Amino acid sequence: MSVCQTPIIVALDFPTREAALALADRLDPSLCRVKVGKELFTSCASDIVTTLRDRGFEVFLDLKFHDIPNTTAMAVKAAAEMGVWMVNVHCSGGLRMMSACRETLDKLAGPVPLLIGVTVLTSMERDDLAGIGLDIEPQEQVLRLAALAQQAGMDGLVCSALEAPALKAAQPSLQLVTPGIRPAGSAQDDQRRILTPRQALDAGSDYLVIGRPISQAADPAAALANVVAELG
Numbered sequence: 001m002s003v004c005q006t007p008i009i010v011a012l013d014f015p016t017r018e019a020a021l022a023l024a025d026r027l028d029p030s031l032c033r034v035k036v037g038k039e040l041f042t043s044c045a046s047d048i049v050t051t052l053r054d055r056g057f058e059v060f061l062d063l064k065f066h067d068i069p070n071t072t073a074m075a076v077k078a079a080a081e082m083g084v085w086m087v088n089v090h091c092s093g094g095l096r097m098m099s100a101c102r103e104t105l106d107k108l109a110g111p112v113p114l115l116i117g118v119t120v121l122t123s124m125e126r127d128d129l130a131g132i133g134l135d136i137e138p139q140e141q142v143l144r145l146a147a148l149a150q151q152a153g154m155d156g157l158v159c160s161a162l163e164a165p166a167l168k169a170a171q172p173s174l175q176l177v178t179p180g181i182r183p184a185g186s187a188q189d190d191q192r193r194i195l196t197p198r199q200a201l202d203a204g205s206d207y208l209v210i211g212r213p214i215s216q217a218a219d220p221a222a223a224l225a226n227v228v229a230e231l232g
């Protein structure tokens with residue numbers, strides 16, 4: 001499987017560069033991409049992205065930007081200049097914010113990252129939405145934000161694979177990046193809207209984000225190989 005074909009993105013959620021690179025050393029860049037999120041980036045800054053790229057990985061920079069349109073667009077531009085493969089912002093920042101990001105990326109010369117909108121976090125369920133004043137099913141809110149993302153020209157969405165069938169019907173142009181992936185028998189942790197890798201792919205996910213089931217496994221390379229085998 002070449003790097004362009006694998007749907008697997010391994011989340012490098014670690015506190016230090018050393019811990020992240022120790023896992024990266026055990027992963028084959030032809031079998032997965034990697035994700036650098038808030039914990040790792042806050043401790044290492046852009047150096048970790050450069051290092052992972054030098055080791056052959058395509059990098060999803062998951063900082064979930066959520067700010068006024070200009071600030072968010074400039075952050076996305078900085079991510080593009082870092083050479084990341086994918087970057088995300090919160091859809092709840094609104095249409096003008098997402099459009100500003102799209103327009104800014106479109107003005108850049110050369111390849112730009114996939115621009116992805118985070119809908120409803122996979123750790124949230126209906127009760128959590130009620131707690132922030134949204135009396136709505138997660139899927140309904142995801143579909144609402146998806147329409148906004150499509151209007152803004154986003155490349156795709158972060159959502160649960162549970163919403164993939166409805167999203168593929170409503171917004172077929174958007175690529176679906178789905179965390180909350182749990183191989184059968186693994187701990188749910190703080191995730192709530194979860195599916196197995198095979199179920200997620202069958203539901204219509206384009207990319208599967210997998211963290212702890214691989215990063216905390218006794219043998220991460222074997223855990224990745226098991227997911228690859230499950231996906232066939």
Ligand SMILES: O=C(O)c1cc(=O)[nH]c(=O)n1[C@@H]1O[C@H](COP(=O)(O)O)[C@@H](O)[C@H]1O
Nearest residue numbers: 011037062120121122158179209210211212
């Ligand atoms: O944008 C993300 O990547 C993301 C969005 C979301 O709704 N849920 C979610 O879990 N994530 C990220 O996906 C990864 C999931 O990690 P595990 O729960 O360990 O598999 C973490 O790095 C989260 O920050």
